Amino acid sequence: MTSSPRKSEFVSPRTVALYGTLTALTAAITMATFVPFAPTKGYFNIGDSMVFFSAITFGLRTGAICGGIGSAAADILLGSGYFAPYTLVAKGLEGLVSGAVSRRKIDKLWRTALAIGCGGACMVATYFFSELLILNVGFGAAALEAVGNTIQVIVGGTIGALLSYYVQKSYPTIARQ
Amino acid sequence: MTGFVDFYTEADTFLHRMDPRVKIVAVLLLSLLAFILTNLLYLLVLLAFIMLLVYLSRATFSRTMFALKFVLRLMVLIVVLWPLFDRSGTPVLASLGPISISEPAIWRGIASAVRVGCLASVWYILMFTTSQRDLVRALVKLGLRFDFGLALSISLRFFPTFLATIESITDAQRARGLDLERRGLIKRSRNYVAVLVPAVVSALKTADTLSLALESRAYGARPDRTYLRQIRMRPSDYVAFAGVVAMLAIPAVARFVFLVDI
Numbered sequence: 001m002t003s004s005p006r007k008s009e010f011v012s013p014r015t016v017a018l019y020g021t022l023t024a025l026t027a028a029i030t031m032a033t034f035v036p037f038a039p040t041k042g043y044f045n046i047g048d049s050m051v052f053f054s055a056i057t058f059g060l061r062t063g064a065i066c067g068g069i070g071s072a073a074a075d076i077l078l079g080s081g082y083f084a085p086y087t088l089v090a091k092g093l094e095g096l097v098s099g100a101v102s103r104r105k106i107d108k109l110w111r112t113a114l115a116i117g118c119g120g121a122c123m124v125a126t127y128f129f130s131e132l133l134i135l136n137v138g139f140g141a142a143a144l145e146a147v148g149n150t151i152q153v154i155v156g157g158t159i160g161a162l163l164s165y166y167v168q169k170s171y172p173t174i175a176r177q
Numbered sequence: 178m179t180g181f182v183d184f185y186t187e188a189d190t191f192l193h194r195m196d197p198r199v200k201i202v203a204v205l206l207l208s209l210l211a212f213i214l215t216n217l218l219y220l221l222v223l224l225a226f227i228m229l230l231v232y233l234s235r236a237t238f239s240r241t242m243f244a245l246k247f248v249l250r251l252m253v254l255i256v257v258l259w260p261l262f263d264r265s266g267t268p269v270l271a272s273l274g275p276i277s278i279s280e281p282a283i284w285r286g287i288a289s290a291v292r293v294g295c296l297a298s299v300w301y302i303l304m305f306t307t308s309q310r311d312l313v314r315a316l317v318k319l320g321l322r323f324d325f326g327l328a329l330s331i332s333l334r335f336f337p338t339f340l341a342t343i344e345s346i347t348d349a350q351r352a353r354g355l356d357l358e359r360r361g362l363i364k365r366s367r368n369y370v371a372v373l374v375p376a377v378v379s380a381l382k383t384a385d386t387l388s389l390a391l392e393s394r395a396y397g398a399r400p401d402r403t404y405l406r407q408i409r410m411r412p413s414d415y416v417a418f419a420g421v422v423a424m425l426a427i428p429a430v431a432r433f434v435f436l437v438d439i
Contacts, residue, residue, distance in 0.1 A: 021387065136289050
């Protein structure tokens with residue numbers, strides 16, 4: 001290994017534990033709510049709700065890491081392994097962007113809606129272009145998938161926002177994470 | 178529940194013994210190779226080679242079929258939809274209004290489907306033959322920071338636990354009358370909130386306990402960490418590595434330096 005990080009450079013034990021559990025939860029929820037539906041990737045799920053939840057509640061870094069890695073792991077375990085690299089980027093970007101937007105100082109409802117909209121748009125666009133340009137599945141299949149992904153963002157975003165609200169209410173100490 | 182918690186199949190083949198770092202690099206290089214090849218015949222050869230490796234990894238038939246379930250569907254979809262959107266080339270076989278189907282477009286569609294098949298199946302060689310612990314260790318050796326490696330290990334460890342938690346919360350909420358079988362996708366997803374809130378809170382409580390456990394075991398007390406089992410490159414690993422590099426390099430040179438159509 002190259003230069004070892006010093007102690008102060010480590011993320012705190014609390015953060016390591018949080019990243020680990022949220023990543024596992026994202027993967028678990030994606031798998032538990034799996035419905036075979038979307039044409040190319042092969043399934044519909046509300047895993048996006050966990051990406052939005054992590055991003056809105058804990059910020060962009062947690063959103064990007066837990067969303068990206070958790071969703072990619074679920075892809076591999078559900079049998080769509082070839083999608084994992086694109087999922088890593090698409091869901092990571094989704095978490096990153098919605099986390100960044102949800103820290104803006106504007107009205108709370110607008111902020112959340114904007115965060116979900118921007119993050120979701122990034123995810124749908126990443127999938128569409130990587131399918132079209134890298135995987136080269138053809139316009140038809142990529143467009144079909146984009147429709148499925150948009151529905152997934154709307155459903156996942158609504159649930160993620162609700163989840164963030166209810167969890168903060170029922171577990172207030174979350175704020176100090 | 179659909180899917181596997183871990184694809185690893187215990188066996189003692191040369192693929193299992195190979196250094197996980199070599200396997201990770203090999204998967205990446207073989208994926209690149211699928212992008213370099215454009216000829217249907219060579220792509221089929223690559224697919225056959227990957228299938229041979231999957232067979233040699235001694236994965237059970239049901240696992241292999243599960244891994245390829247979605248990609249087979251996608252391949253059919255590509256073959257069917259591709260000619261509709263690709264109108265270039267002659268001879269045109271059939272045309273109806275704005276849609277025309279040409280023969281080269283059909284072959285391009287099939288080649289693209291085979292390429293996606295290669296990209297999909299090559300992953301499973303790694304997943305079938307490498308335990309999750311070795312995978313994380315290899316990633317750390319390849320330069321991933323060990324605290325992130327630890328987070329990854331934690332998530333792989335807790336993933337089955339959370340699946341079981343979600344299942345038991347679902348059962349408990351169903352016993353209280355929660356309807357998750359409703360037809361509508363939106364309504365059904367909305368009902369999942371009642372399952373997800375307790376699941377998230379229970380996960381966050383686990384994270385709290387876990388951070389105490391990490392601290393009590395002196396996480397971060399040393400700048401580096403030690404492992405009980407080290408992974409080392411053996412001569413056979415170097416041979417395998419050289420073989421995979423050659424497999425990528427020869428077609429790449431042929432295509433980009435000598436401009437051979439492959």
